[in-house]
Amino acid sequence: QLRGAGPAIAGINVYRKDNAAMAESIHALASKTTALLEAPSPDVGSIDLDGGFLGEAYGLPSQEMRDAVELVARMEGVLLDPVYTGKSMAGFLGQIMAGRYTEKEAVVFLHTGGSSGLFAYEEEFAAR
Known part of the structure; x- marks a missing residue:
């Protein structure tokens, strides 16, 4: 509210x-x-x-980002860009797994778009 x-x-x-x-x-x-x-x-x-989820630097892939992008694509059919939203989702999932949020809390993840940026990182996901 x-x-x-x-x-x-x-x-x-x-x-x-x-x-x-x-x-x-x-x-x-x-x-x-x-x-x-x-x-x-x-x-x-x-x-x-x-x-804790920036990785080496802005725009550089991280393993947590790769895992989050793949998980959300497979489970929800939602494409996340690897620069902002993929790393943000990795952080969000990490916070959930760490117990930061209770089952009764209403939490909103804001997907800011940019999924077309995923195609610029094809080599990061090709072997997966």
Whole structure:
């Protein structure tokens, strides 16, 4: 519910090694969104980012990303791009397996598109 305390924001940082800078960027976007909804803006310090799924660097494949992209394609028929959404899903699945979320929590994974980028990484999935 956005009316009241403001939204809880948790994410998987797959873009920058600096979580604090990423949280500031997300805070700016969240503040614009909540203003449109006439809802309270979250505090920048309350944005919870997991930076453990970036891998070596932005745009470079990781084994966790490969596994997540393949799993979601096989189980759900949804294609994830290997740069953002594949690594984000790897983080999300890792958080689920670690027990971060309870069965009663409503959690939304935001698929931001980009599945056509999957074809630029054909060699990463050819042997699989």
